[in-house]
Amino acid sequence: MTQTPFYDQHVSSGAKIVDFHGWEMPLQYSGIIDEHKNLRSNVGLFDVSHMGRFKITGTSAENCVQNLLTNDVTKIGDLQAIYSPMCSESGGILDDVIAYRINEDDFLMVVNSSNIEKDFAWVVSHSQDAHVENITDQMALLALQGPASEEVLKAAGLELNELKRFHLITTKMFDVDCLLARTGYTGEDGFEIFFSSSHTEIWDKLLEIGTNFGIKPVGLGARDTLRLEAGLMLYGNDIDEKTTPLEAPLSWTVKFDCDFIGKSALEKQQVERKLVGFEILGTNRIARKDNAVLADDLKVGIVTSGSFSPTLSKSIGFCFVPVSVSDEQTIQIEIGNKPYDAKVTGTRFYKRG
Amino acid sequence: MSEIQFTKEHEWILMKDNIGLVGITDFAQKQLGDIVSVELPSVGNEFKQNDAMAIIDSVKASSDIYCPIDGKIVAVNEELLQSPELINKSPFESGWIVKLEPSNISQLENLMTEEQYNKFVGED
Numbered sequence: 402m403t404q405t406p407f408y409d410q411h412v413s414s415g416a417k418i419v420d421f422h423g424w425e426m427p428l429q430y431s432g433i434i435d436e437h438k439n440l441r442s443n444v445g446l447f448d449v450s451h452m453g454r455f456k457i458t459g460t461s462a463e464n465c466v467q468n469l470l471t472n473d474v475t476k477i478g479d480l481q482a483i484y485s486p487m488c489s490e491s492g493g494i495l496d497d498v499i500a501y502r503i504n505e506d507d508f509l510m511v512v513n514s515s516n517i518e519k520d521f522a523w524v525v526s527h528s529q530d531a532h533v534e535n536i537t538d539q540m541a542l543l544a545l546q547g548p549a550s551e552e553v554l555k556a557a558g559l560e561l562n563e564l565k566r567f568h569l570i571t572t573k574m575f576d577v578d579c580l581l582a583r584t585g586y587t588g589e590d591g592f593e594i595f596f597s598s599s600h601t602e603i604w605d606k607l608l609e610i611g612t613n614f615g616i617k618p619v620g621l622g623a624r625d626t627l628r629l630e631a632g633l634m635l636y637g638n639d640i641d642e643k644t645t646p647l648e649a650p651l652s653w654t655v656k657f658d659c660d661f662i663g664k665s666a667l668e669k670q671q672v673e674r675k676l677v678g679f680e681i682l683g684t685n686r687i688a689r690k691d692n693a694v695l696a697d698d699l700k701v702g703i704v705t706s707g708s709f710s711p712t713l714s715k716s717i718g719f720c721f722v723p724v725s726v727s728d729e730q731t732i733q734i735e736i737g738n739k740p741y742d743a744k745v746t747g748t749r750f751y752k753r754g
Numbered sequence: 755m756s757e758i759q760f761t762k763e764h765e766w767i768l769m770k771d772n773i774g775l776v777g778i779t780d781f782a783q784k785q786l787g788d789i790v791s792v793e794l795p796s797v798g799n800e801f802k803q804n805d806a807m808a809i810i811d812s813v814k815a816s817s818d819i820y821c822p823i824d825g826k827i828v829a830v831n832e833e834l835l836q837s838p839e840l841i842n843k844s845p846f847e848s849g850w851i852v853k854l855e856p857s858n859i860s861q862l863e864n865l866m867t868e869e870q871y872n873k874f875v876g877e878d
Binding site for chain 1: 787816838
């Protein structure tokens with residue numbers, strides 16, 4: 402089992418620890434619903450140091466990253482980031498990543514923890530002339546998310562200069578060099594902070610300085626409910642190698658005027674199924690991954706994610722259905738061999754005001 | 755007989771005037787985390803010992819609740835339908851789940867005492 406640099410701090414703050422793809426991670430501290438609601442109204446701090454980080458450098462770094470990703474990497478400037486699927490030749494999603502461009506010759510790619518080894522082998526084998534290094538163990542990654550996250554950073558003495566979403570700066574926080582990006586996985590304003598893994602005091606200092614703003618640590622449980630409400634995909638649940646970005650609601654990340662691995666397969670794909678949101682009607686029984694989706698008593702699809710929405714107090718989820726299924730249509734979700742009515746919705750259940 | 759008793763599936767039963775009050779333990783509610791839905795049996799339903807009689811959904815997991823001894827449901831805690839979190843807040847009092855009229859009271863002898871249960875879950 403692998404631990405992040407902050408493991409001892411999680412244990413001493415009473416976190417319930419779970420095995421997450423071989424990582425001993427905090428599932429919850431005060432409780433999933435409490436952490437979720439507090440982040441939506443105040444601010445929360447996550448340890449996401451289990452996410453994989455690759456450094457891609459050299460004069461062909463930009464070409465290398467563009468070839469790997471379906472989104473248009475050339476449209477971002479220095480100190481900007483982009484979200485993108487990374488596909489195989491057949492168009493299946495190997496992972497969904499955020500690529501941070503330091504400059505033309507220097508990119509940082511953040512990948513899912515469950516895919517680190519697979520992704521690293523893939524990126525290295527398609528590195529062209531670029532140099533690829535797995536720096537996951539050398540770097541800590543914290544996510545400070547929620548409407549008060551900017552105020553917390555200002556209280557810590559940072560000058561953000563109206564840093565825009567998906568932009569980044571190199572700066573110092575508590576005298577430690579860090580890379581600060583306005584990115585996240587919660588549907589709220591927020592930041593992700595990269596720094597040397599030796600500086601574990603940053604976790605404590607952010608919690609301390611955030612006290613006045615109502616900060617609470619947040620575990621993987623609320624990370625899942627937050628991203629689900631915000632309509633964000635979870636690799637291994639909603640998307641995988643058997644899923645293409647055109648079936649998932651990720652068509653907006655596929656730029657056919659760029660050249661990338663999987664392009665010709667995606668150009669030819671006849672899309673037959675789509676990932677939609679659903680809301681279970683009349684009960685808060687929770688749908689779980691792999692529950693069957695029924696329409697007119699026939700199995701037409703499968704649940705990929707399901708949970709409780711603390712913001713809406715409803716049972717929600719994502720599922721795959723045939724493209725013929727329409728928005729607002731009533732389907733059934735089978736939970737424990739019993740069908741429950743559900744309404745087809747968009748994937749975005751929550752949009753910040 | 756008025757001592758609380760426990761099952762290996764983490765239910766408790768407390769007999770009073772020949773009716774058993776049934777719920778889940780504090781250990782169980784902590785393991786489940788935030789409870790968001792409870793499906794209750796109907797009054798009059800009869801269950802054998804260890805039959806699934808109710809379903810609890812927490813944010814992370816779904817769990818069957820098993821009948822601790824043979825019997826007939828004589829009341830259910832309808833407040834749980836609106837406020838399932840009562841089980842988290844008060845598992846032994848306002849978070850009770852059903853009242854049961856036992857049909858084989860001798861089965862109580864197979865259940866654990868509080869001391870045995872605490873040892874069973876490693877919280878002694």
